[in-house]
Amino acid sequence: MSIPKTYNPKEAEDKWYAYWLKEGFFRSVPDDREPYTIVMPPPNVTGVLHMGHMLNNTIQDVLIRRARMQGKNACWVPGTDHASIATEAKVVAMLKEQGISKKDLTREQFLEYAWEWKEKYGGIILNQLEKLGASCDWERTRFTMEPELSDAVIDTFIRLYRKGYIYRGVRMVNWDPQGRTALSDEEVNRREVNQTLYYVRYAVKGGDSDTPAYLTIATTRPETIMADTAICINPNDPRYAHFRGKTALVPLINREIPIIEDEYVDVEFGTGCLKVTPAHDLNDYELGQKHNLEVIDILNDDGTLNANAQILVGEDRFKARKAVAKLLEEAGLLEKTEPYSSQVGFSERTDAAIEPKLSMQWFCRMQDLAQPALDYVLNGEVKLIPDKFVNTYRHWMENIKDWTISRQLWWGQRIPAWYNAQNEWVVAKTEDEAKSLFEAERKTTEGIRQEDDVLDTWFSSGLWPMSVFDGTRHPENADISYYYPTNDLVTAPEILFFWVARMIIFGHEFRGKAPFKNVYLTGIVRDKQGRKMSKSLGNSPDPIELMEQYGTDGVRVGMLLSSPAGNDLMFDVAYCEQGRNFANKIWNAFRLVKGWDVASIPATPAQREAANWFNHRFNQAMAEIDEHFANYRISDALMATYKLVWDDFCSWYLELVKPAYQQPIAREAFEATKGFFESILKLIHPFMPFISEELWHDELFGGRADGDCCIVADYPNGGAYDDRVLVDFALLQQVVSEIRNLRNAKQLSPKITLPLAINASSGTDFIRYADSIEKMANVSDIRLTSEKPTGTTSFLVGKDEFYVAVAENVDVEAEKERITKEIEYLNGFLKSVNAKLSNERFVQNAKAEIVANEQNKKADAETKIRILTENLASL
RNA sequence: GGGAGCUUAGCUCAGCUGGUUCAGAGCACCUGCCUUACAAGCAGGGGGUCACUGGUUCGAACCCAGUAGCUCCCA
Numbered sequence: 001m002s003i004p005k006t007y008n009p010k011e012a013e014d015k016w017y018a019y020w021l022k023e024g025f026f027r028s029v030p031d032d033r034e035p036y037t038i039v040m041p042p043p044n045v046t047g048v049l050h051m052g053h054m055l056n057n058t059i060q061d062v063l064i065r066r067a068r069m070q071g072k073n074a075c076w077v078p079g080t081d082h083a084s085i086a087t088e089a090k091v092v093a094m095l096k097e098q099g100i101s102k103k104d105l106t107r108e109q110f111l112e113y114a115w116e117w118k119e120k121y122g123g124i125i126l127n128q129l130e131k132l133g134a135s136c137d138w139e140r141t142r143f144t145m146e147p148e149l150s151d152a153v154i155d156t157f158i159r160l161y162r163k164g165y166i167y168r169g170v171r172m173v174n175w176d177p178q179g180r181t182a183l184s185d186e187e188v189n190r191r192e193v194n195q196t197l198y199y200v201r202y203a204v205k206g207g208d209s210d211t212p213a214y215l216t217i218a219t220t221r222p223e224t225i226m227a228d229t230a231i232c233i234n235p236n237d238p239r240y241a242h243f244r245g246k247t248a249l250v251p252l253i254n255r256e257i258p259i260i261e262d263e264y265v266d267v268e269f270g271t272g273c274l275k276v277t278p279a280h281d282l283n284d285y286e287l288g289q290k291h292n293l294e295v296i297d298i299l300n301d302d303g304t305l306n307a308n309a310q311i312l313v314g315e316d317r318f319k320a321r322k323a324v325a326k327l328l329e330e331a332g333l334l335e336k337t338e339p340y341s342s343q344v345g346f347s348e349r350t351d352a353a354i355e356p357k358l359s360m361q362w363f364c365r366m367q368d369l370a371q372p373a374l375d376y377v378l379n380g381e382v383k384l385i386p387d388k389f390v391n392t393y394r395h396w397m398e399n400i401k402d403w404t405i406s407r408q409l410w411w412g413q414r415i416p417a418w419y420n421a422q423n424e425w426v427v428a429k430t431e432d433e434a435k436s437l438f439e440a441e442r443k444t445t446e447g448i449r450q451e452d453d454v455l456d457t458w459f460s461s462g463l464w465p466m467s468v469f470d471g472t473r474h475p476e477n478a479d480i481s482y483y484y485p486t487n488d489l490v491t492a493p494e495i496l497f498f499w500v501a502r503m504i505i506f507g508h509e510f511r512g513k514a515p516f517k518n519v520y521l522t523g524i525v526r527d528k529q530g531r532k533m534s535k536s537l538g539n540s541p542d543p544i545e546l547m548e549q550y551g552t553d554g555v556r557v558g559m560l561l562s563s564p565a566g567n568d569l570m571f572d573v574a575y576c577e578q579g580r581n582f583a584n585k586i587w588n589a590f591r592l593v594k595g596w597d598v599a600s601i602p603a604t605p606a607q608r609e610a611a612n613w614f615n616h617r618f619n620q621a622m623a624e625i626d627e628h629f630a631n632y633r634i635s636d637a638l639m640a641t642y643k644l645v646w647d648d649f650c651s652w653y654l655e656l657v658k659p660a661y662q663q664p665i666a667r668e669a670f671e672a673t674k675g676f677f678e679s680i681l682k683l684i685h686p687f688m689p690f691i692s693e694e695l696w697h698d699e700l701f702g703g704r705a706d707g708d709c710c711i712v713a714d715y716p717n718g719g720a721y722d723d724r725v726l727v728d729f730a731l732l733q734q735v736v737s738e739i740r741n742l743r744n745a746k747q748l749s750p751k752i753t754l755p756l757a758i759n760a761s762s763g764t765d766f767i768r769y770a771d772s773i774e775k776m777a778n779v780s781d782i783r784l785t786s787e788k789p790t791g792t793t794s795f796l797v798g799k800d801e802f803y804v805a806v807a808e809n810v811d812v813e814a815e816k817e818r819i820t821k822e823i824e825y826l827n828g829f830l831k832s833v834n835a836k837l838s839n840e841r842f843v844q845n846a847k848a849e850i851v852a853n854e855q856n857k858k859a860d861a862e863t864k865i866r867i868l869t870e871n872l873a874s875l
Numbered sequence: 876g877g878g879a880g881c882u883u884a885g886c887u888c889a890g891c892u893g894g895u896u897c898a899g900a901g902c903a904c905c906u907g908c909c910u911u912a913c914a915a916g917c918a919g920g921g922g923g924u925c926a927c928u929g930g931u932u933c934g935a936a937c938c939c940a941g942u943a944g945c946u947c948c949c950a
Contacts, residue, residue: 005913190950343950391879392948399949493947528886530946561901562887568946570887578902581915588913595912636889639901654912661911737919744919750910833895841933842894850894857895 003594007587009551012694017130020693025068025711026135028075030482036067037075037486039465039516040136041499042144044083045122046090051525051533051571052492053125054132054543055563058556059522059634060490061134065686066629067487068135069715075483076135077468079142080122084412084457085179085187085349091117091411107410107452114411118143131544133552133689135711142468144460145413152472153413153460154429156506161427165365166405168417168425172282173404175357176347177303177317181408182361184456185401188345188354195220197340198325199271201333202231202248205256215243215259216335218270220342221280222328223320226253226309227298230276232287235261237272251333252324253310260291282356295358301408303355317355362406362415362453366505370400373504376514382504383518385632389493396497405456412454421447462502465489465515472510489516496521520632523568530570546576553688554580560638560687582642583691586684589650592658593673594700599664605771607669610656613729614676617648620726622718625683638687645680652733656772674701679716731797732769732776738795739777742804746793755781755805757789762799779804788874799863801871812875819872823865830861 020026028035038060043053060076068074091114092102102110126141142149160166173182200222201214217231231248233240243259250257264287265274278288279297288295298309303317311327312320328334345354374397376382377390384390406415418434419425424443428434435445466472471480485507491500500519507515525533525540533540546555550573557579563569603611621644628637657673659665678701685692689711696710743750756779758766766773770782785803788794792803793815836842836854843851 003912006915185949388880395878395949496948567881567888572887572902574902575887577915581913584915585913588916590912592912633889636900639889642901650913651917658912740918741920744907747907750908750918829895836894836933839933843933845933846894853895860895 003591005588005591007551007584007691009553009583009690010548012690013131013133013552016690016693017133020135020709020711021138023707023709025709026076026137027139028073028137030478031073033071033073035075035483035487036064036070036072037077037483038064038488038490039077039468039486040079041489041491041495042079042081042142042461042464043125044086045080045118045125045143046083046086047125049125049128049132049543051540051543051559052522053129054555055522055525055559055569056490056492057129057132057134058559059520059563060488061132061689062556062560062634062686063488063490065135065689065711066715068711069682069685069713071714074135075137075140077140077142078126078129078134078136078138079140079144079464079468080126081457081461082118082143082145082412084407084409084454085176085181085183087114087118088409088411089179089350110410118145128544131547131552133556135689140468142464144457144464144467145411148470148473149460149463149467150413152463152467152470153455154416155472156463156510157413157416157455157459158427158429160364160509165369166427167363167365168360169363170358170360171363171404172285172356172358173361174345174347175301175355175359176350176352177299177301177355178350178352179347179409180301182357182359182404182406183347183349183354184404184458187348189348190343190345192341193344194339194341195344196337197270198222198328198337199335200225200251200275200328201335202251202275204243204259205247205249215240215248215273216271217273217275219275220340221277221321222324223305223312223317224277224280224298225250225275225324226255226305226311227277227279227296228255228257228275229278229288229293229296230257230291231259232262232265232274232276233259234263234265234267234272236263237265237267240273251331252327258293260293262287262291279358280356285356285358297358299355299357303352361404362417362455364403364405366400366402369505369509370397370501372508373397373501373514376504376508382514382516385518385520389496389521392493393496393501397501403456405459406451406453407456408452409454412457413460415451415453415455417451419447419449419451420444425451458498458502461499462506465503465507466510475510484511484515485513486516488518488520490520490522492524493521494524518632523563525569525571528570528572530568533571541571541573546573550576550580551583551690553583553690557582557638557642557687560635561642563635582646583688585646585650586680586688586691586695589645589654590677590695590698590700592654593670593677594698596659596670597664598667598670601664601666603666603668605768606656606775607666607672609729609769609772610653611669611672611676613725614648614653616721616725617729618644618676618679618716619719619721621648622683622716623721626718641683641687645684649676649680652776656775677701681710682713682716685710685713728764728769731764732766732772734797735766735769735773735802736776738797738802739773739779739804742793742795742806746806748806750778753778753780755779757783757785757792757803757805759785759788759801759803761801764798764800766800788871794871796864796867799860799867801867816872816875819868819875823868823872826861826865826868830858830865833858833861 040060041056064074064076094117095102095113157166174185174188176183197218197220199216199218201216203214215231228250233243244261246259247256248259265272276284276287276293278285278293278295280299296308298305299317300306305312305315305320307313312323315323325334346352347354374394377384377393384393416429417425417427418431420438420443422444426434426437428437431448434448438445463472465486466480466484469480469483470477471484503515507513527533527539531537531539550558555576558576561578562571562575621640624640625637628640657669681692681696693710697704760766773782774780789803789805792805794801794803833854837858
């Protein structure tokens with residue numbers, strides 16, 4: 001036979017992916033079928049495929065392929081996200097390498113470079129998804145910054161502004177001095193950092209001889225003292241009572257500031273005395289508002305000190321920190337320092353330490369928008385899977401804060417606000433509209449210019465499930481009417497608020513309907529030590545290499561086997577190996593069947609029994625698998641499939657059916673096997689699209705008509721199944737297993753044929769399975785008996801006793817010991833059953849069926865003990 | 876500091892409304908097999924005080940309380 005012994009995935013993968021594309025199987029257009037829609041969470045254009053994408057997109061592909069086979073109009077919309085800050089940072093870095101500074105470019109020039117970069121690298125990740133087998137409708141590929149989608153973003157901004165949701169205001173924002181932009185709270189990562197707590201002396205003015213001339217504050221940020229506008233003490237703190245109403249001098253610059261009192265100050269912390277720096281600390285800002293303090297901002301946008309600082313102007317904030325400490329020390333104002341660790345925020349994108357900064361930003365009022373979005377989830381219209389995330393979601397939505405939507409970047413949708421020379425402003429889509437608005441308000445249009453800031457990327461991705469169908473601009477168009485709301489969203493829990501919540505908000509705002517019915521939240525892919533996979537740790541395998549090594553099907557299976565819904569996934573390449581082995585198993589099952597010669601001979605009893613059983617077993621497994629899918633337990637659905645194929649089909653069915661070496665197989669059995677094989681190919685297709693398609697087209701299954709492909713074959717329907725058949729077959733399996741076990745224990749070669757006698761007191765018709773038992777256990781001369789034949793060893797299956805003739809291999813002493821042990825065990829078991837049954841309270845309180853069950857257990861055990869005792873006596 | 880969740884075999888995890896199918900699966904491990912589909916395999920096997928303590932119950936991995944450890948989210 002020329003078919004290789006192992007499955008070689010490479011060839012099949014490229015061939016079939018190209019073929020599917022050519023046949024247009026991924027394409028979806030509205031028709032009268034039921035739609036099944038998934039919008040892909042658009043990966044960043046800066047991204048390359050990592051394990052997280054791999055998991056995420058494999059799950060989506062499984063869902064979409066299954067739906068497609070179920071006859072739904074399956075539409076999976078792919079695309080990418082422009083990722084404002086990440087991309088801008090990449091482009092800035094690239095330009096820097098070329099010796100170009102962003103500062104020297106105009107906005108237009110910069111954007112030209114950025115688009116160039118996007119065209120060159122922005123598609124990489126989508127190509128990588130093809131390798132994964134992703135069956136997206138590529139004709140629908142979208143990019144969040146393409147003209148139509150940008151238009152949708154601008155329209156939405158204007159719409160929300162007109163409805164009063166968007167406003168401008170000075171707020172303390174999270175400032176990223178490296179990216180030079182404000183960030184939303186969600187884009188700030190907090191980490192525990194080891195710092196130094198500096199104890200700094202402030203001279204007190206108007207002190208008399210009884211009071212010391214200074215007081216001491218503790219701070220981690222001495223470089224901000226030049227921005228201090230007060231010292232605050234707790235009114236209940238007797239230590240500082242005598243400072244009330246006095247003023248202090250800021251060290252080094254000797255600016256006079258008031259000493260104020262507020263219970264906000266923690267008397268336990270530091271010295272119980274706080275410096276107040278409203279421009280550079282959120283809490284201080286609020287304190288400053290309350291006490292009407294001056295706000296002095298001493299930092300430039302890039303984190304260097306400005307002229308307000310008076311000293312160290314132009315110095316970076318961290319250098320300034322050290323410099324100030326030194327100056328203080330030299331001036332004798334640094335009392336002491338001590339190590340201190342506290343939480344510091346860092347930019348998710350640039351990893352720069354966040355600087356709280358007061359600035360004019362655009363905000364979106366969230367409270368009213370959030371309420372309906374919360375309701376969808378609470379009333380179950382949008383299901384979060386697993387549902388433990390409902391709590392997290394609710395907590396966030398109930399405590400939602402206004403959303404900073406402006407970003408001081410160029411790469412993104414520019415906010416449609418216009419200013420005149422007077423710095424008055426209007427919101428309008430075009431300059432002309434803006435002019436008319438100014439005119440209508442009798443304001444000048446002189447010096448008209450557009451807002452420099454762009455919108456937060458999540459503002460555009462929040463529209464994604466609508467904008468990919470052009471649903472905000474043309475709310476009645478055929479696509480959006482047909483595909484919206486979509487069915488399932490598969491994404492990571494860490495963007496539940498960033499993204500999922502905002503999509504629900506926008507979806508409700510525009511269409512009065514949530515954008516999807518189910519949100520499947522995948523876990524984080526970690527290495528086997530439980531560390532999150534990341535580039536910097538270098539602990540993530542390259543998905544492309546994995547696919548080269550184990551085959552795409554193998555890796556898909558590997559990912560899914562290790563990923564129960566919503567739990568983090570401890571990834572190990574061993575799972576991919578298991579996936580590859582599974583593909584190989586299927587390949588070899590195929591080789592077996594393919595090698596058979598077919599003849600017009602009657603089927604054997606074993607073949608008929610096997611076919612009958614497998615038919616029922618398949619339907620039973622289908623019911624399990626369908627249920628797993630219904631509950632989004634994809635990993636369980638896969639495992640059920642795995643066991644059906646490997647254990648039931650390969651280990652039992654094929655072994656029962658396969659003819660002796662070089663013997664032909666009966667046509668009836670052959671046809672039945674092919675039928676089962678086809679069903680299995682269909683069943684595994686969503687998980688393993690390539691091998692299933694490859695085998696589907698083999699001549700074994702006859703000629704395939706054009707377009708007769710596994711990818712569009714009818715998904716198997718689980719028919720009815722008879723438990724009786726399954727229970728009977730399980731008995732047969734037990735018998736076979738006992739005999740094999742016995743062989744193993746006695747070191748008897750599987751090649752030796754052993755005669756078998758059965759005392760079938762239960763009335764089970766074992767003769768019906770005689771052929772099957774002979775084939776599977778290599779026994780012969782199966783006959784019924786009521787006596788234990790000599791020279792045999794025995795075992796029980798249920799209440800039926802089996803005697804295997806092992807001739808000289810009977811070790812009477814060992815037999816006695818084995819049976820004695822078994823009797824002992826049964827006696828112990830019986831005792832515990834009897835204990836229950838003689839407990840009046842049990843008999844009274846327990847359900848009748850449970851009591852009856854115990855009585856059955858008792859009877860069973862007694863019968864078995866009787867048989868074994870007789871057996872023992874006869875030895 | 877506030878909230879959520881987790882702890883079951885060496886590893887990753889199932890165990891729905893408490894009752895022989897409740898102590899399971901896959902992988903790993905051990906033993907024996909190169910049996911013409913597959914050693915990426917076949918057959919068989921061992922392995923867990925269900926984190927700990929107490930309670931409720933005729934009966935608890937499952938319900939309740941507390942303890943310890945871990946994780947995540949928010950401040």
